[in-house]
Amino acid sequence: MSASDDKSGDIMSIPGAEDQIDPATFEQILEMDDDDAEREFSKSIVYDFFGQADTTFKKMDKELEKKEDKYLKELSELGHFLKGSSATLGLTKVKDSCEKIQHYGQLKDDSGTKDITEEQAQEKLGTIIKQAKTEFKEVKEILKEFYKDDDA
Amino acid sequence: MDSNQGGGGGSNNSSDFVRKLYKMLENPSDESVVRWGNDGDSFVVLENEKFTKHILPKHFKHSNFASFVRQLNKYDFHKVRHSNEENGQSPYGPGAWEFKHPDFKMNNKDALDNIRRKAPAPRKPNQSNTEEFAPSQQMDMVSGQLMATQAQLHQLEGRYNELSIHHSMLLQEVIGLQKTVVNHEHVMQQIMTFLHGVDATQRRNSKLIFPNGAQAQNGSVEAPVQTADDDNPASPLQHASKLLSETNADAMLNPRNLEHMNEITMRMNGTLTTPPPDFARASVRPTSRGPPSATSTGSVRLDNLDNLVYPVGSSNGIDPMYSEHINNIPYAAPPKAVEASEPKFLEGRKKSAFPDPGWIRPPQILLVEDDPTCRRIGSKFLYAFHCSIDSALDGLEAVNKMNNGSKYDLVLMDIIMPNLDGVSACHLIRQFDTTPIVAMTSNIRSDDISMYFQHGMSIICLFASSALICLGMNDVLPKPFTKEGLLHMLEKHLVHLKKPLAQTDGMPAPQPVPIARQLVLKEEDSPAKSPQATSNWNSPSQMPGVSPVGTTVPDEFAQAMRGQPVQHPSPYGVNPMQNNMGYSTSPHMQMQAPQPPQQTPGHPAHRRQVSEISGGDDLNNPAKRQQMYAPQMQQQMGPMQPRPR
Known part of the structure; x- marks a missing residue:
């Protein structure tokens, strides 16, 4: 327990972690680790999420590029999907951006309140997906450092 | 006659004829006419004529020697010929007939059993042959047919299931549509009621019929409406509301039929899958009982509607992302206080280990979640809470699993999933199963309301959580879920699997348990521990809508409340939630119950509750009144406008 507290202190002390x-x-995910040194469970979850996010971002790029039928709906769903997992991990910034992707895909503004046009949505989507990727990269670095992954 | 005798003998071990023959030979008085042969392995008819006349009738009821001989032949007796010996003379005399059968012997009665009637040549052998073949050949054929029939049956069953699923889907759609229509009616009525209230107050103020004090006591809107009715029946408002109530009544007729149909399908499917009987009863009762009270009179309905309005909106500080906030919905503590208490709460969580919830057996949980991250974490949490977990990747898989007879104690269901979303899956599962389903969603947000709208939900279910409950979910677990939120859901819906309190206390790991309980108490109604909940646990929220609140209010009101979640989700949009999410209202109540003096000295707790619901003091408190109505109005009139966030 105390070890877990120490560890959790660790991640928040990494620069930028507080924002992200x-x-x-x-x-509460770290708590699920059986071994506080190995962090097998949380690490595999986090690393699986990396893969998941990479795939999702690629799909987003493709959708935004092709602009095929229902691409906005697709993007919204992709945003929702990534929002769920990032929220579960507590990756707040990525989550917020994904939520915006979800909104824009529904032709709504940031908060999902007002309607926007498709052109606006396209523009906003382009920006926000880039932003989400950046945020994801940042938080990925933080997490990699936390898990002491030298490949970082 | 002969053959009858002979044939009839077949039923015994030895034939009648043979036994009679044997018996005939045992009679010493007839020895001169018929007797055993010298070697005892044959018998001899010495005097043909006497034998025919006297002995045959005595034993065989006829007097036809030829017939007798024929009969003997049938039983494979053979006439012994002596033609070669002694010049064709029989040792017994010239006219004697000697008959022989290998098994017909003087002192061997048992061997008689072996003497069988020769089968009428072609028939009998054939029969025995087919009998031998029958097992293999016919069985093959029969089993083949059986297989074919089974396959057919299976096909039909599949088709039936498919159709019934389609049917229920359509039914749900139609019901949803009708509900929307009805809800619109209700919105209109609510607006009318409000306008009536305003109108009446204004008129009365101007007339000064009553002193202000009396008015304030009569705070419920019904009273002004009635007086207005007396005073001013021609008011355009009155007229409009009458029109409304008429059309509304019309609209109400149809859903009833459909609900009934739906209920029947549910019951039918229910009997097939044998759900817990107590729920079957519970589910039937409210639907059949609810409608009359809900529709009976306009005034009752209006009254109820009014009672059910409570403040909703962003100003309440209810952030759907936090499960803690849901508890604050009905009668929110000041938002600031909530925010303040949160950090403490989080600190508590940090320290707390995973308490053993103390199940009598590991609850079977079905986790329906398309996102691998959420699924793994959810599974891990559940595992930590000593549950056994099955998971489904989408709604379709969940429905299939449950349709194939997998039994679960609780289903945790994501909402937005590929193939089949959680709402539809819940619809389908509800057609044949009553397992509590808890929606997991991060979408208690305005942006997703449009989706619920597609499902026939009115937007007045501003809180998607209440919308979900309207749709057959038992509860909502906001995502990202917390350990405590999850544990609470488990404890709330699986009370029946909890060990008795004493035992739980005696569990090892005494430290975590008190922490957990403290949290739970702080947060919600700690199902297993509070006395109220334990008395309640027989119907542990399987039937949404029966909450402790309901039991304290007048019966009619309670009935209406029960009927509502099934009937018309939305004008009461907020109400089913208030109602179903027992924990959202009950913390106040249950906290009050044990310690009433703290909160309302001199008043029984439930009195206060009722008066709060009915908004009795709203005239005394203009600010509150505004809060009661303003957000509600806004939602109704501009439903597509989501809450600012």
Whole structure:
């Protein structure tokens, strides 16, 4: 327990972590680790999420590029999908951006309140997906550092 | 006659004829006419004529020697010929007939059993042959047919299931549509009621019929409406509301039929899958009982509607992302206080280990979630709470699993999923199963309301959580879920699997348990622990709508409340939630119950509750009144406008 607290102190002390990660949510996943040194469970979850996010971002790019039928709906769903997992991990910034992707895909503004045009949505989507990717990269670095992954 | 005798003998071990023959030979008085042969392995008819005349009738009821001989032949007796010996003379005399059968012997009665009537040549052998073949050949054929029939049956069953699923889907759609229509009616009525209230107050103020104090006591809107009715029946408002109530009544007729149909399908499917009987009863009762009270009179309905309005909106500080906030919905503590308490809460979580919830057996949980991250974390949490977990990747898989007879104690269902979303899956599962389903969603947000709208939900279910409950979900677990939120759901819906309290206390790991309980108490109605909940646990929220609140209010009101979740989700949009999410209202109540003096000295807790619901003091408190109506109005009139966030 105390080890877990120490560890959780660790991640929040990494620069930028405070912006990116909701400590409470992330810590309750860390709590699930059987071994505080190995962090096998949380690490595999987090790394699976990396893969998932990469795939999702690629799909987003493709959708935005092709602009095929229902691409906005697709983008919205992709945004929702990534929102769910990032929220579960407590990756707040990525989550917020994904939520915006979801909104824009529905032709709504940031908060999902007002209607926007398709052109606006396209523009906003382009920006926000880039932003989400950046945020994802940042938080990925933080997490990699936390898991002491030298490949970073 | 002969053959009858002979044939009839077949039923015994030895034939009648043979036994009679044997018996005939045992009679010493007839020895001169018929007797055993010298070697005892044959018998001899010495005097043909006497034998025919006297002995045959005595034993065989006829007097026809030829017939007798024929009969003997049938039983494979053979006449012994002595033609070669002694010049064709029989040792017994010239006219003697000697008959022989290998098994017909003087002192061997048992061997008689072996003497069988020769089968009429071609028939009998054939029969025995087919009998031998029958097992293999016919069985093959029969089993083949059986297989074919089974396959056919299976096909039909599949088709039936498919059709019934389609049917229920269509039914749900239609019901949803009708509900929307009805809800619109209700919105109109609510607006009318409000306008009536305003109108009446204004008129009365101007007339000064009553002193202000009396008015304030009569705070419920019904009273002004009635007086207005007396005073001013021609008011355009009155007229409009009458029109409304008429059309509304019309609209109400149809859903009833459909609900009934739906109920029948549910019951039918229910009997097939044998759900817990107590729920079957519970589910039937409210639907059949609910409607009359809900529709009976306009005034009752209006009254109820009014009672059910409570403040909703962003100003309440209800952030759907936080499960803690849901508890604050009905009668929210000041939002600031909530925010303040949160950090403490989080700190508590940090320290707390995973308490053993103390199940009598591991609850079977079905986790329906398309996102691998959420699924893994959810599974891990559930595992930590000593549950056994099955998971489904989407709604379709979940429906299939449950349709194939997998039994679960609780289903945790994501909402937005590929193939079949959680709402539709819940619809389908509800057709044949009553397992509690908890929606997991991060979408208690305005942006997703349009989706619920597609499902026939009115937007007045502003809180998607209440919308979900309207749709057959038992509860909502906001995502990203917390350990505590999850544990609470488990404890709330699986009370029947909890060990008795004493035992739980005696569990090892005494430290985590008190922490958990403290949290739970702080947060909600700690199902297993509070006395109220334990008395309640027989119908543990399987039937949404029966909450402790309902039991404290007048019966009619309670009935209406029960009927509503099934009937018309939305004008009461907020109401089913208030009602179903027992924990959302009950913390106040249950906290009050044990310690009433703290909160309302001199008043029984439930009195206060009722008066709060009915908004009795709203005239005394203009600010509150405004809060009661303003957000509601806004939602109704501009439903597509989501809450600012």
